[in-house]
Amino acid sequence: MAGPNSLYGPLDPAPDAGYVDAPPRMGFFTDTSVCIGCKACEVACKEWNLIPDDGFNLLGQSYDNTGGLTANSWRHVAFIEQPVADRGAATDTPGAFAGLPVGPSVSAHTAVVAAGSGQDTGTDPGIPPAVDALAAAATPSPTPRSAGSSSAGTSASPQFLGMPMSDLPGRTMDAPRSDFRWLMMSNVCKHCTHAACLDVCPTGALFRTEFGTVVVQEDICNGCGYCIPACPYGVIDQRKDDGRAWKCTMCYDRIGDGLTPACAKACPTESIQYGELDELRARAQHRVEKLHEQGVDSARLYGNDPNDGVGGDGAFFLLLDEPEVYGLPPDPVVTTRDLPAMYKRAGLAALAMAATVIASFVGRRG
Numbered sequence: 001m002a003g004p005n006s007l008y009g010p011l012d013p014a015p016d017a018g019y020v021d022a023p024p025r026m027g028f029f030t031d032t033s034v035c036i037g038c039k040a041c042e043v044a045c046k047e048w049n050l051i052p053d054d055g056f057n058l059l060g061q062s063y064d065n066t067g068g069l070t071a072n073s074w075r076h077v078a079f080i081e082q083p084v085a086d087r088g089a090a091t092d093t094p095g096a097f098a099g100l101p102v103g104p105s106v107s108a109h110t111a112v113v114a115a116g117s118g119q120d121t122g123t124d125p126g127i128p129p130a131v132d133a134l135a136a137a138a139t140p141s142p143t144p145r146s147a148g149s150s151s152a153g154t155s156a157s158p159q160f161l162g163m164p165m166s167d168l169p170g171r172t173m174d175a176p177r178s179d180f181r182w183l184m185m186s187n188v189c190k191h192c193t194h195a196a197c198l199d200v201c202p203t204g205a206l207f208r209t210e211f212g213t214v215v216v217q218e219d220i221c222n223g224c225g226y227c228i229p230a231c232p233y234g235v236i237d238q239r240k241d242d243g244r245a246w247k248c249t250m251c252y253d254r255i256g257d258g259l260t261p262a263c264a265k266a267c268p269t270e271s272i273q274y275g276e277l278d279e280l281r282a283r284a285q286h287r288v289e290k291l292h293e294q295g296v297d298s299a300r301l302y303g304n305d306p307n308d309g310v311g312g313d314g315a316f317f318l319l320l321d322e323p324e325v326y327g328l329p330p331d332p333v334v335t336t337r338d339l340p341a342m343y344k345r346a347g348l349a350a351l352a353m354a355a356t357v358i359a360s361f362v363g364r365r366g
Helices: 040-049 108-116 127-136 196-200 262-266 275-293 340-366
Strands: 026-031 076-083 180-187 205-209 214-216 271-276 300-302 315-319
Touching: 040 076, 040 262, 040 340, 108 315, 196 205, 262 275, 271 275, 275 300
Parallel strands: 026 315
Antiparallel strands: 026 271, 076 180, 205 214, 300 315
């Protein structure tokens, strides 16, 4: 069923785009509560999509060396260093975060310990083995390693990549801190239901796929750049060398063959989850309820509401603070929403001016 305003975008994206017997709408659910900032998603995205290197950047303000989504970074892991004084409703207990010490390794510590202890992260069948290794690496040995112990270790000597923890060079225990915490989030194109980029593209380079996602056809893009200011999230960007627009395609070539997008496939903690959008929304709600039960009252979903200003996002997030903290607009609205009303007013104004001119000539003849 098409919406009352075509510039809002379709309400049921694939069928309204003309697909008959379209498959279920697919999407991303990014759970920032288990993101460890490894940037494996960024690397996997670049490798699969043959995205050019950004170069080595030192921003001088964070360990994040990418800075944001660009034409050459379709996934971006943000590192938000949040002092205690800057926390709002997200603060649980001063000096503590979800029962863990607050410090530069809190996000990684939260993710791996939760995974290693079998906590419910909303995924099925669960956390992959890679996280178990990370959990072992983050867990201190309860007893010193004896001189005669085997290099394979025992249950009292956790292993990481086959090496006892005590043998890891430079390994030190993280000291508890209470002055700040790190929030990490892997940002990406939202694949909006009401996609303004589609509305303004004059060449049809942007199109809606049968999975409800939004893709740029680089061989059709003429570099006009209209889609860039149209995006309410500031996702789309132009490459300096050719001027064409680029963004995440949700690995359209992979999902068409039944494969998982590269970023979700590479994520070691299942922070990035891919699947049918309706199922992901139910899973995300379950995850939020679990976090609330564990005392993380600040957990909330962003972009999952079909009644918001963009009709809900195909890529939505679980956040641990207000959207602004992560650089996201608190109430995004499709930027073409008011165009029909603006055109109507402009048309009425033009008619009024024409009527005035005609009346003036008629008056002179009289």
